[in-house]
Amino acid sequence: MTSSVPSPTRIRIGSAPDSWGVWFPDDPLQVPWERFLDEVSEAGYEWIELGPYGYLPTDPARLADETGRRGLSVSAGTVFTGLHHGPEVWERTWEHVADIAALTRAMGAEHLVVIPSFWRDDKTGEVLEDRTLTAGQWRDLTTQTERLAREVRERYGLRIAVHPHADTHVDTEENVSRFLDATDPALVSLCLDTGHYAYCGGDSVKLIETYGERIGYLHLKQVDPVVLADVVANEVPFGPAVARGVMCEPPGGVPPLEPVLDAARALGTDLFAIVEQDMYPCPPDKPLPVARRTRDFLRNCGPARPWSL
Numbered sequence: 641m642t643s644s645v646p647s648p649t650r651i652r653i654g655s656a657p658d659s660w661g662v663w664f665p666d667d668p669l670q671v672p673w674e675r676f677l678d679e680v681s682e683a684g685y686e687w688i689e690l691g692p693y694g695y696l697p698t699d700p701a702r703l704a705d706e707t708g709r710r711g712l713s714v715s716a717g718t719v720f721t722g723l724h725h726g727p728e729v730w731e732r733t734w735e736h737v738a739d740i741a742a743l744t745r746a747m748g749a750e751h752l753v754v755i756p757s758f759w760r761d762d763k764t765g766e767v768l769e770d771r772t773l774t775a776g777q778w779r780d781l782t783t784q785t786e787r788l789a790r791e792v793r794e795r796y797g798l799r800i801a802v803h804p805h806a807d808t809h810v811d812t813e814e815n816v817s818r819f820l821d822a823t824d825p826a827l828v829s830l831c832l833d834t835g836h837y838a839y840c841g842g843d844s845v846k847l848i849e850t851y852g853e854r855i856g857y858l859h860l861k862q863v864d865p866v867v868l869a870d871v872v873a874n875e876v877p878f879g880p881a882v883a884r885g886v887m888c889e890p891p892g893g894v895p896p897l898e899p900v901l902d903a904a905r906a907l908g909t910d911l912f913a914i915v916e917q918d919m920y921p922c923p924p925d926k927p928l929p930v931a932r933r934t935r936d937f938l939r940n941c942g943p944a945r946p947w948s949l
Contacts, residue, residue: 651858651904653938654687654715655680655915655931657695661922663762665694669921673697674706681710683931689753689914690717693740700746707747715751715912716801716857717744722757723784724777724809730784737788741796751857751912752798753831754788756781756808758878765877773809781809782822789827801831801857804840807878811840816847820854829856833916835887838863838895845895848903858904858913860938862893879920887918889930890937898941 660676661669671679673696680688688707690696697703707714717740721733741752759771773781789800802819804810810819816837820830832855834844848855863886871881890897904911915934919927 650910651901652687652715652910652912653685653860653915653935654689654912655683655685655935656689656859657691658689658916658918658920659931659934660927661919661924662691662695663920665692670695671924671927675924677706677710677712679928680931681712683928684935685915685931686711686713687715687912687914688712689715690740690744690747693717693719693743698739698743700743703743703747714744714747714749715914716749716753717741717751718753718755718803720755720757721785721788723788724756724773724781726777726780726784730787733784733788734791737792738795741792741798745796745798750798752792752796752800753803753857754785754800755803755805756810758805758807759809760807760877762807762877762879765880771809777809778818778822782819786824786827789824793827799829799856800827801829803831803833803836803859804842805833805836806839806881811836813837813840813842813847816842817851820851825854828854830854831857831859833859833861834895834897834900835859835861835863835893835916835918838893839868839886843895844900845903848900848907852907855904855907855909855911858900858911859916860890860897860900860913861887861916861918862890862895862897864888864893882918882920889917890934897938901941 657676660671719737719740722729759769760767792798792800804816837844867884867886871886
């Protein structure tokens with residue numbers, strides 16, 4: 641006799657180099673990669689992302705050894721793309737994607753997080769292009785994203801999850817909905833970053849309830865509403881906003897994470913939920929205590945605690 645009771649959803653909680661103030665492959669303001677691996681393991685996490693390509697060792701055998709002896713596994717790699725520029729940027733994009741996808745696959749992960757390019761520089765705030773896409777650019781963005789999804793799946797067995805992000809063209813509720821409605825659900829899923837979506841005025845629970853079948857991956861973070869109000873009022877670029885502390889330690893910001901995790905659990909699918917607290921730059925001794933407290937908070941986030949830590 642087959643049970644009619646569905647198997648419990650597994651939400652696997654992890655962390656990422658971003659939570660240690662790592663934004664770039666090499667930067668004097670960032671902690672060495674060995675320290676990140678030591679401390680993310682010490683904080684009690686078992687899953688990590690690769691972070692910016694070149695920060696962690698790119699040799700699969702060495703990275704497998706370094707992560708394995710610390711009890712860590714890789715959930716995803718991350719790529720940055722400017723696919724709204726059309727087919728002419730394809731070769732350059734694929735050159736960037738291929739190495740990261742190969743390492744992601746070699747580490748046993750199945751997800752590739754895709755972040756659209758910024759319309760203004762995240763360090764300097766320099767405006768690089770118009771913040772609003774034309775109809776033609778939207779077509780290029782969606783069709784080229786589907787092309788990327790097919791290539792990544794066929795060549796590396798990975799599924800892409802597009803990450804709505806502040807200061808990109810996929811940011812607000814309107815733009816995220818437009819992007820999802822114009823892309824094939826069989827190819828393109830969403831990496832819902834709760835902090836970035838709140839930063840851009842979106843409601844994560846509503847998004848999960850509306851586009852549940854498209855949610856393929858989660859990033860957990862919160863924004864400080866007081867800092868965010870000032871950032872929005874003064875049109876502060878994302879990088880300087882992070883330096884001001886717009887992304888804050890849970891549970892001190894929005895959105896509340898318990899309803900988000902409850903809504904994700906109701907989807908009935910296995911998901912990664914990776915903690916990403918943007919802190920660039922940050923003092924080297926700050927991330928570990930924050931990571932510990934965040935993990936303890938998430939362990940007790942909701943009465944049923946349906947997540948794997």
